[in-house]
Amino acid sequence: MTTTTPAVRTTYRDAMRAAIRDAMQRDPRVFVMGEDIGAYGGCYAVTKGLLDEFGPDRIRDTPLSESGFVGAGIGAALADMRPIVEIMTVNFSMLALDQILNNAATLSYMSGGQLHVPLVIRMTTGAGRQLGAQHSHSLEGWYAHIPGITVLAPATVADAYGMLGPALDDPDPVLIFEHGTLYNVEGELPVARDPVDIAHAAIRRPGNDVTLITYGGTLPKVLAAAEELAAAGVDAEVLDLRVLRPLDADAIITSVARTRRAVVVDEGWRSGSISAEISARIMEAAFYELDAPVGRVCSAEVPMPYAKQLEDAALPQVAGIVAAVQEVLRTGG
Amino acid sequence: MTVFPDPDHARDLYREMVRIRRFEERCVELYSASRIRGFLHLYIGEEAVAVGAMQSLSADDAVVATYREHGHALARGVPAASILAEMFGKLEGCSRGRGGSMHLFDRSRRFFGGNAIVAGGLPIAVGLALADKLRGEPRVTACFFGEGAVAEGEFHESMNLAALWELPVLFCCENNGYAMGTALGRSESETELTVKAAGYRMPAWSVDGMDVLATESATARAAEGVRAGGGPHFLEFRTYRFRAHSMYDPELYREKSEVEAWKLRDPIAAWRETLVAHDVMDEAAVAATDAEIAQEIDAAVAFADAGTLEPTEDLLRFVHTEPSS
Ligand SMILES: Cc1ncc(C[n+]2csc(CCOP(=O)(O)OP(=O)(O)O)c2C)c(N)n1
Numbered sequence: 001m002t003t004t005t006p007a008v009r010t011t012y013r014d015a016m017r018a019a020i021r022d023a024m025q026r027d028p029r030v031f032v033m034g035e036d037i038g039a040y041g042g043c044y045a046v047t048k049g050l051l052d053e054f055g056p057d058r059i060r061d062t063p064l065s066e067s068g069f070v071g072a073g074i075g076a077a078l079a080d081m082r083p084i085v086e087i088m089t090v091n092f093s094m095l096a097l098d099q100i101l102n103n104a105a106t107l108s109y110m111s112g113g114q115l116h117v118p119l120v121i122r123m124t125t126g127a128g129r130q131l132g133a134q135h136s137h138s139l140e141g142w143y144a145h146i147p148g149i150t151v152l153a154p155a156t157v158a159d160a161y162g163m164l165g166p167a168l169d170d171p172d173p174v175l176i177f178e179h180g181t182l183y184n185v186e187g188e189l190p191v192a193r194d195p196v197d198i199a200h201a202a203i204r205r206p207g208n209d210v211t212l213i214t215y216g217g218t219l220p221k222v223l224a225a226a227e228e229l230a231a232a233g234v235d236a237e238v239l240d241l242r243v244l245r246p247l248d249a250d251a252i253i254t255s256v257a258r259t260r261r262a263v264v265v266d267e268g269w270r271s272g273s274i275s276a277e278i279s280a281r282i283m284e285a286a287f288y289e290l291d292a293p294v295g296r297v298c299s300a301e302v303p304m305p306y307a308k309q310l311e312d313a314a315l316p317q318v319a320g321i322v323a324a325v326q327e328v329l330r331t332g333g
Numbered sequence: 334m335t336v337f338p339d340p341d342h343a344r345d346l347y348r349e350m351v352r353i354r355r356f357e358e359r360c361v362e363l364y365s366a367s368r369i370r371g372f373l374h375l376y377i378g379e380e381a382v383a384v385g386a387m388q389s390l391s392a393d394d395a396v397v398a399t400y401r402e403h404g405h406a407l408a409r410g411v412p413a414a415s416i417l418a419e420m421f422g423k424l425e426g427c428s429r430g431r432g433g434s435m436h437l438f439d440r441s442r443r444f445f446g447g448n449a450i451v452a453g454g455l456p457i458a459v460g461l462a463l464a465d466k467l468r469g470e471p472r473v474t475a476c477f478f479g480e481g482a483v484a485e486g487e488f489h490e491s492m493n494l495a496a497l498w499e500l501p502v503l504f505c506c507e508n509n510g511y512a513m514g515t516a517l518g519r520s521e522s523e524t525e526l527t528v529k530a531a532g533y534r535m536p537a538w539s540v541d542g543m544d545v546l547a548t549e550s551a552t553a554r555a556a557e558g559v560r561a562g563g564g565p566h567f568l569e570f571r572t573y574r575f576r577a578h579s580m581y582d583p584e585l586y587r588e589k590s591e592v593e594a595w596k597l598r599d600p601i602a603a604w605r606e607t608l609v610a611h612d613v614m615d616e617a618a619v620a621a622t623d624a625e626i627a628q629e630i631d632a633a634v635a636f637a638d639a640g641t642l643e644p645t646e647d648l649l650r651f652v653h654t655e656p657s658s
Contacts, residue, residue, distance in 0.1 A: 009557060023375070030455055034511045035515070036514045036515060039515065039516075039519070039586040040513050040514025040582075040585065040586055041514070043513070043584050047351070061515055061519060062520075062521075063481075063484035063512075063515065063518070063520035064451050064452070064481045064482065064484045064512055065484045065485060065486070065487050066485075068486070090452065092450065092451075095450075095485070095487075096487075100588045106473070129370075129371065130370040130371040130422075130433065131372055131433075131435075132371060132431075132432060132433045132435055132436055132449065132451040133431075133432075133436070134435070134436070134450055134453075135372070135435075135449060178559065240547065251655075257356065286650055299647065300651065301649070302649060302652050303650060303652070305430070305431040305648070306370075306371060306422055306428075306432055306433030306436070307422030307430035307431060307433075307642065307643060308370065308422055308429055308558050309422075309539070309642050309645055310422075310430070310431065310643060310645060310648055312645075313645035313648050314648060
């Protein structure tokens with residue numbers, strides 16, 4: 001991909017770290033809190049070096065107490081601080097789900113608009129590294145079910161950097177899901193470092209024959225599938241949702257209305273999922289534009305297995321995406 | 334005062350600890366060769382805890398452990414071959430290759446995992462013990478966890494439930510000083526862990542986790558207390574992990590000199606010296622033990638190598654219990 005604005009190449013991890021550093025320099029209310037973010041250097045090294053730069057008050061190592069420190073983040077946000085809380089892995093966020101759902105997402109509404117929780121929670125999500133069933137799930141779709149929070153899934157280096165600023169500016173809780181396979185991915189980070197919007201989906205590859213809708217860690221797989229399809233004469237559009245809640249329904253509908261076919265690719269489980277929601281939205285708003293039923297490629301409905309061949313089989317893969325697209329192209333008028 | 338055990342038993346303790354050490358060392362090699370994948374947490378340095386503690390448990394008792402559980406599984410009698418096959422992702426593994434290093438299970442040996450959520454095993458141990466209490470079974474459930482778990486709500490909820498209901502749980506806290514990179518003093522306002530148990534009116538004591546006789550006798554005493562109807566007991570084993578937290582840890586949080594100082598207290602070397610001093614083992618016996626273990630582990634690797642990969646058609650099996658299995 002070429003860019004018109006000057007950019008540097010960097011990794012997703014480094015972009016995320018730069019975003020945290022810049023936010024901390026900009027606003028003294030910003031601090032980071034989480035397990036092993038300081039002395040250890042961050043379990044995925046996102047916060048590496050920040051302890052030396054900002055000290056232990058603002059790069060605050062916590063004990064293993066997910067419910068406690070997420071709740072403390074909510075409290076500090078109520079008091080107009082700007083906490084960034086890191087949870088090592090989405091599976092561990094289950095220990096803090098009570099605080100996220102019953103407090104963070106709810107306090108503004110339940111207080112009749114008196115209280116605000118300008119909290120950012122970052123966490124790793126996703127499979128593909130043979131970490132088994134307690135470290136590999138993609139639960140961001142679950143979180144997208146909850147009114148009162150914004151759910152972000154940066155898939156590119158530019159978004160890894162750019163989304164944090166606006167997330168901190170948001171007066172309400174924002175959850176950022178970082179797919180574990182993306183940290184080492186390199187990409188272009190605009191030198192200007194302008195904030196990006198956290199309201200819209202983005203077309204990562206324009207096309208006319210079918211719309212592939214995805215986000216986060218599956219974007220690279222979907223782009224690879226689009227290349228394969230191009231070689232076979234199929235011109236696929238790739239839409240990166242970026243924001244899972246609130247969904248950018250306009251972008252979805254506009255693209256699908258043009259291509260008349262859609263396949264949703266999501267690492268979450270199929271039943272009751274974000275892919276189901278997207279499919280329903282398309283059905284509600286673009287039923288008569290469709291030439292074929294919406295296709296879906298999701299993870300198998302199993303706790304993620306360790307063995308590589310099983311994990312590979314459980315996850316959306318390029319070949320499966322290509323096959324699903326071909327199926328959608330075969331059916332309908 | 335601990336009494337010196339009979340020579341056969343003394344040698345058994347030694348062999349079990351060396352088995353774990355050599356097994357873990359082989360795991361490092363296999364991980365470097367990408368035969369083992371995912372996260373790998375080694376028990377090197379902590380062998381005296383599982384080996385000593387396991388001596389007081391009978392086949393009817395239950396064991397609950399963490400993701401750093403190869404040693405517990407081995408000491409519990411789970412065959413090295415089935416553990417390695419598990420880490421190779423093979424069907425012959427103790428969890429059919431679905432769990433990996435962090436999720437070893439063996440129901441036949443009442444080994445209930447292999448839990449990778451810190452403190453996640455404690456409530457399960459409480460429930461296993463509750464079932465025993467309701468059925469009037471004179472069993473003990475031993476629950477192993479790191480000191481990092483003490484900060485989690487589940488630790489406190491479990492301690493309270495077990496004490497309140499007087500359940501036969503043996504809480505075995507392996508205090509190796511660090512939860513990943515977080516030293517105990519940086520994560521607990523009260524670092525004397527037995528004091529926490531006292532808050533739940535639970536008998537508790539602290540044990541030298543580098544001395545296999547100490548871990549054995551302390552566990553024997555605690556297990557006896559539990560079996561006698563004394564309710565849950567809490568043991569803190571003071572130990573140290575000689576290796577990184579996992580294979581990805583750059584160890585920025587501790588001094589090399591600290592690691593070296595603890596290595597001088599290597600539980601295996603210490604026990605070997607004691608055995609030699611008591612004329613229970615000589616150089617030849619030590620070498621023979623090493624050779625025997627090397628053979629067992631070679632055979633385990635060969636077994637794991639020869640294992641089969643579960644066909645992907647079976648991916649959906651066991652999400653729910655299969656009928657009539
Ligand atoms: C609920 C939860 N939070 C965080 C983690 C990540 N994690 C895995 S092991 C570990 C450290 C645990 O330390 P400790 O309990 O002392 O056991 P040790 O690893 O030292 O044996 C952490 C933070 C996790 N597995 N589960």
